[in-house]
Amino acid sequence: MPKSPKYLLIGSTEASSGKSATILGLSNQLRQAGLDIAYGKPLGKSLRESEGSLIEEDVEFITRSLNLQPNQVAPTLLALNETTLQQRLSGKDTTDYQQSLASEYLQDNLGDLVLLEGPANLSEGHLFDLSLMQVADALDAGVILVFRYKSLLSIEALLFAKQLVGERLIGIVINDVPAEHLQAVNNTMRPFLEQHDIPVLGILPKSNLLRSITVGELVHQLNAQVLCRGDRLNLLVESLAIGAMNVNAAVKYFRKRQNMAVVTGGDRVEIQQAALETSTQCLILTGQLPPPSFILNRAEELEVPILSVDLDTLSTVEIIERAFGQVGVHEPIKVECVGHLMREHFDINRLLTLMDLSPATTLS
Known part of the structure; x- marks a missing residue:
């Protein structure tokens, strides 16, 4: 009898923080650890219809990049746009998205770990019961927040996010840190966040290639x-x-x-x-x-x-x-760059420990 998978939701406090890139880099490391992974993005943005089903741009790209099979990809439930918002507000859309989420995502055949791509920020999707915390609670998912660094003042937003996410927060990834700020982030920001029960799993330096x-x-x-x-x-x-x-x-x-x-x-x-x-x-x-x-x-x-x-x-x-500021990672050279950055700067073993996941392969 297959065991139930665990769920890890990759979220952010604002759009274009690097969620898709983090998922790509993380997936390769998890696979190297011998884990069977699946992927899903419950709330989408740019959807199009293909062969009778809705296809989301990021989902399509990640599915192709990771060479996922159809049974390793959970469906996107909704495209968030003006039309769907109007339908919800006018009462035309009465779908119980929590129920849809449970029936589509709580499947035993999704492997060891399901990586979920969260909404753009902590409030998006709330009207449809598909905000970050609503999805996390429905699927009993741990949460990693990807945070695009701006300055040390960013600490306040992270403390506030921790308050909202609570015990579900597995850790954070601080992304896009300029070289001249790396020392301050490592020596000042990281210890402070760790003292406040916010595990810093990765500090990724700024890359011109990824911003290209x-x-x-x-x-x-x-x-x-x-x-x-x-x-x-x-x-x-x-x-x-x-x-x-x-x-x-x-x-x-x-x-x-x-x-x-x-x-x-x-x-x-x-x-x-x-x-x-x-x-x-x-x-x-x-x-x-x-x-x-x-x-x-x-x-x-x-x-x-x-x-x-x-x-x-x-x-x-x-x-x-x-x-x-809004570019994705939809080029092979960027996927390669992300993989390199995550291998160098993300603590995969700590994540596996925090999530109580046993790797089949020892990672160095």
């Missing part, structure tokens, strides 16, 4: 016109540079940066030229002025896409900065 965004995503976000090299939209942009200074200053500035998107005016030909000769993944031209043919020809040779936007520089930069 494809040129294609920038085209989508900016509603941009692609002027050349539309075949290179899969290039990853790690940083943003604004070409608003004189050309000598621009060259020095560009040489210090890697894999950048350069935003400059369509009339700043000398800046465009300088950008193309440095580590530029795409040129984004504002003002709807077409570049001269020699710039387009050089970009073609160097395989650098040029985009044209109907926006001013400030608006363009704001949209790109926002996009950097």
Whole structure:
């Protein structure tokens, strides 16, 4: 007779904190320990219909990345959007989602451990009884909170989260810590949190690669016109540079940066030229002025896409900065990077002990 699986819910206090990335990295370590894992995301965002069932973007990606079989993936119960909210508020949707959760997720055939991806924050999904704590209570799940580091002031939000999650909190992962803050996080933040019964399972350093965004995503976000090299939209942009200074200053500035998107005016030909000769993944031209043919020809040779936007520089930069903060891990190179970071900086043995899980294989 199969034993019932344990449940571990990966949550966060705000959106885009790194839940999917944590699940990817964690899954590989758990498998190395010989554990049979399953995955589910009860509350989804971007759902589409495929062969009569709802498919969630993150679920599809994680299923493919981890090569999960259909019986290792629990279904997404609801897409949270304006339409579903309206239906709930008007009384058209009277579904008992707690009952749906129990019937779909409390299955004995889901292996040793079910990794659950939680909502964007601690309150999302509450109207449908699918908030982080409502899911945790329904499935008797332990909780790991992934927290994107901003400053030492973040401690207050973590203490408040601990108060809400209570005894279900297995531990936290502090994500995206800049190199210059790692010492303070390790020597000041970690001991304080541990004293307050908040186990720090991992402190992940900031990675430009994980924050990177494809040129294609920038085209989508900016509603941009692609002027050349539309075949290179899969290039990853790690940083943003604004070409608003004189050309000598621009060259020095560009040489210090890697894999950048350069935003400059369509009339700043000398800046465009300088950008193309440095580590530029795409040129984004504002003002709807077409570049001269020699710039387009050089970009073609160097395989650098040029985009044209109907926006001013400030608006363009704001949209790109926002996009950097919301990127997922939907590229193989990012999955590899996440795996490396988790192996280096996450205490898998401590997690197994806290959850009373016995690995079939000893992990070093």
